[in-house]
Amino acid sequence: MTDLTTLQQEIAAEQRHLDLVYARLAQLRRTAAKAEQEGYQLARVGNFGALVERDAMVFHAARRRHALDAEHEGLVFGRLDLRDGQVLHVGRLGVRGERSEPLVIDWRAPAAAAFYQATAADPQGVVRRRMIQSANERVTRIEDDLLDPGAAPSGMRVVGDGALLASLAKATGRGMRDIVATIQREQDEAIRSPAGGVTIVSGGPGTGKTAVALHRAAYLLYSDRNRFAGGGVLVVGPSGVFVEYIASVLPSLGEETATLHSLGSLFPGVVATRTDSAAVAAIKGSLRMRRVLERATHDAVPGGPTELRLLYRGELLRLDATQLDRIRARALPRGARRNEVRRAGIDGLFQALWSQVQRAPVGRLPEKANFEDDLAERGEFRDFIRAWWPRLHPWHVLGWLSQPERLRRYAEGLLSHREIRALSASYQNLDADGPTIADVAILDELDELLGKPMRPAKRRRDPFLLAGGVREVSTYADRQRAARAHAAERPEDYREYAHVVVDESQDVSPMQWRMLGRRGRLASWTVVGDPAQTAWTGDPRELAQSRDKALGRRARHDYTLSTNYRNPAEIFAVAAKVIREVAPDLALPTAVRTTGIEPVELTVSAGELPGATVRAVTELLGEVQGTVGVITPVPRRDEVSGWLADLAGPRLQVVTSLQAKGMEYDGVVLLAPTEIRTDSESGVRTLYVALSRATQRLTTIDPTR
Numbered sequence: 001m002t003d004l005t006t007l008q009q010e011i012a013a014e015q016r017h018l019d020l021v022y023a024r025l026a027q028l029r030r031t032a033a034k035a036e037q038e039g040y041q042l043a044r045v046g047n048f049g050a051l052v053e054r055d056a057m058v059f060h061a062a063r064r065r066h067a068l069d070a071e072h073e074g075l076v077f078g079r080l081d082l083r084d085g086q087v088l089h090v091g092r093l094g095v096r097g098e099r100s101e102p103l104v105i106d107w108r109a110p111a112a113a114a115f116y117q118a119t120a121a122d123p124q125g126v127v128r129r130r131m132i133q134s135a136n137e138r139v140t141r142i143e144d145d146l147l148d149p150g151a152a153p154s155g156m157r158v159v160g161d162g163a164l165l166a167s168l169a170k171a172t173g174r175g176m177r178d179i180v181a182t183i184q185r186e187q188d189e190a191i192r193s194p195a196g197g198v199t200i201v202s203g204g205p206g207t208g209k210t211a212v213a214l215h216r217a218a219y220l221l222y223s224d225r226n227r228f229a230g231g232g233v234l235v236v237g238p239s240g241v242f243v244e245y246i247a248s249v250l251p252s253l254g255e256e257t258a259t260l261h262s263l264g265s266l267f268p269g270v271v272a273t274r275t276d277s278a279a280v281a282a283i284k285g286s287l288r289m290r291r292v293l294e295r296a297t298h299d300a301v302p303g304g305p306t307e308l309r310l311l312y313r314g315e316l317l318r319l320d321a322t323q324l325d326r327i328r329a330r331a332l333p334r335g336a337r338r339n340e341v342r343r344a345g346i347d348g349l350f351q352a353l354w355s356q357v358q359r360a361p362v363g364r365l366p367e368k369a370n371f372e373d374d375l376a377e378r379g380e381f382r383d384f385i386r387a388w389w390p391r392l393h394p395w396h397v398l399g400w401l402s403q404p405e406r407l408r409r410y411a412e413g414l415l416s417h418r419e420i421r422a423l424s425a426s427y428q429n430l431d432a433d434g435p436t437i438a439d440v441a442i443l444d445e446l447d448e449l450l451g452k453p454m455r456p457a458k459r460r461r462d463p464f465l466l467a468g469g470v471r472e473v474s475t476y477a478d479r480q481r482a483a484r485a486h487a488a489e490r491p492e493d494y495r496e497y498a499h500v501v502v503d504e505s506q507d508v509s510p511m512q513w514r515m516l517g518r519r520g521r522l523a524s525w526t527v528v529g530d531p532a533q534t535a536w537t538g539d540p541r542e543l544a545q546s547r548d549k550a551l552g553r554r555a556r557h558d559y560t561l562s563t564n565y566r567n568p569a570e571i572f573a574v575a576a577k578v579i580r581e582v583a584p585d586l587a588l589p590t591a592v593r594t595t596g597i598e599p600v601e602l603t604v605s606a607g608e609l610p611g612a613t614v615r616a617v618t619e620l621l622g623e624v625q626g627t628v629g630v631i632t633p634v635p636r637r638d639e640v641s642g643w644l645a646d647l648a649g650p651r652l653q654v655v656t657s658l659q660a661k662g663m664e665y666d667g668v669v670l671l672a673p674t675e676i677r678t679d680s681e682s683g684v685r686t687l688y689v690a691l692s693r694a695t696q697r698l699t700t701i702d703p704t705r
């Protein structure tokens with residue numbers, strides 16, 4: 001134990017440094033405000049060059065000021081005392097003093113790496129590592145590790161007993177917490193993995209894979225801003241619930257420039273949250289779907305014309321269904337994109353009609369070009385083209401799959417009869433229900449197969465342009481917002497990301513890997529996941545093959561994380577027992593905390609389930625300070641939300657077992673584990689995920705059948 005006076009003296013010493021840092025920060029904020037002021041001055045000069053300069057100035061000032069604001073709380077969190085007597089303070093952002101001396105080193109800078117990597121076995125020149133906690137500009141706690149006692153100068157004091165465990169015991173909020181102050185060495189190695197190639201991070205539940213993925217995004221943006229902020233960093237997670245959960249971490253690391261998406265929101269204009277059953281997801285995610293879709297995009301339009309009749313100089317020109325199909329097939333060979341070869345289809349029509357004209361007694365023949373012009377001017381011909389070869393949106397073709405007869409034709413020989421029936425059933429209410437998450441990859445594939453119709457280019461909006469064409473922004477806040485939006489502005493279907501981070505990658509299907517691959521052709525990658533948690537029940541070879549194709553032949557760097565920071569040992573033991581049933585030899589992470597509290601397992605009759613659920617949730621809300629998650633089998637979610645309506649509030653969330661992927665709650669009430677387990681081939685793995693979501697308390701309630 002550290003005596004109180006020593007502790008107070010050490011805290012006071014850190015407070016003096018913190019005061020210095022915050023005073024300097026206030027000065028820097030004033031400088032940013034001055035730059036804004038100068039921006040206004042430039043605006044008065046009024047010429048275009050000055051305006052451009054002003055925009056750039058305001059943009060940089062805005063960004064700097066925003067960073068200073070965002071990083072204010074807990075700005076300094078570490079200190080290193082080095083062998084050579086140097087003292088470095090580590091924080092969320094780099095701050096230099098008036099003479100350019102470093103007051104705080106950014107956690108991502110090379111000089112800060114030792115803060116995370118030094119150990120007693122390998123001190124890397126660090127004698128003492130100190131963790132500093134603060135709130136409202138006051139130091140509240142410090143914790144030291146003496147890494148190199150032999151090199152400690154006399155009088156060096158060491159206080160505290162374990163910042164990591166203290167931070168793990170804290171209540172969970174609605175969003176994921178950021179772990180920048182307590183990143184562990186194996187995590188730091190993955191975070192600082194080389195920027196190029198593919199970094200693959202695996203590890204069991206709660207080992208910090210998501211935390212590592214997000215810190216890595218922030219690290220890359222810091223280490224090579226030109227490359228990564230310029231091209232963009234895309235972070236993809238499994239569901240909207242998950243993306244919402246992680247969204248606040250990046251800004252708290254000083255990074256707003258990364259784009260976050262769920263697999264259901266990657267296709268422009270669609271935000272899908274529905275999930276399919278595991279069996280249907282395996283069909284929709286299979287590479288065989290690509291061929292099914294290719295056939296669809298080559299088919300005649302439903303309800304389209306089956307005949308073309310035109311009077312030309314008193315002669316009836318006519319093309320029947322077979323001729324029209326033949327023209328379409330010739331203009332649209334395998335591999336061609338329907339929207340892009342529309343012109344070839346029209347040319348085919350002209351050619352077929354021209355042959356008829358040549359044979360007909362129409363008097364003196366016009367030039368072929370004039371004949372085509374004549375037809376092109378005729379309203380009924382143009383109407384025919386629009387109906388026969390419309391510009392198709394992926395939505396149209398997805399809709400065709402809801403017609404059982406069409407789907408059967410497209411899937412013949414590719415899917416089994418059972419698969420076709422299951423797929424067909426899943427599309428019966430497409431219009432009303434909207435697409436599922438798996439359909440989004442299908443829409444993206446269709447988009448690729450159809451190609452883009454030629455459209456006039458969209459004009460880029462000028463963020464400083466107000467209504468009426470006046471180029472001015474009225475307030476600083478407006479400018480700040482506009483400048484940031486301007487920096488992040490990319491076309492909706494942007495595909496040139498410099499880096500793609502894929503979280504929960506074990507659940508990405510082959511078709512989804514294709515969708516990701518299209519956005520990462522120029523990218524380096526960070527792929528994090530845990531194969532033991534996969535819900536994928538399709539062909540594993542197909543999965544490996546499509547993932548390899550998306551990642552290309554880039555060099556791979558593998559990392560494995562081995563400590564479970566989320567679950568107390570008592571809770572993880574229950575989850576481990578479940579996964580051992582299907583993977584007896586799997587290497588599992590070690591849970592570092594114990595609470596002495598065993599999970600509660602209840603069995604109730606079906607009729608008692610609602611009452612037992614309400615009681616268990618009420619109890620957990622009383623026992624933990626942070627969030628409580630209620631995890632249900634997929635079909636039960638809405639019903640269970642209804643039971644808990646009176647308890648609804650920011651601390652309570654009801655999610656399905658699939659939405660629970662990646663999530664974390666202080667207390668978890670898991671309903672109907674047996675249903676989750678038997679729901680599909682991957683049920684045991686999904687149950688494993690659900691059982692490993694709690695940081696403090698777990699109650700399972702199983703209804704008897």
Ligand SMILES: Nc1ncnc2c1ncn2[C@@H]1O[C@H](COP(=O)(O)OP(=O)(O)OP(=O)(O)O)[C@@H](O)[C@H]1O
Nearest residue numbers: 179182183184205206207208209210211565566662
């Ligand atoms: N070094 C650390 N210091 C403090 N907390 C940590 C550390 N590493 C991880 N954690 C915490 O452990 C929990 C689990 O982390 P995270 O969600 O990143 O794990 P994961 O490997 O993605 O889990 P899963 O695969 O189960 O979804 C989070 O609350 C995270 O903040």
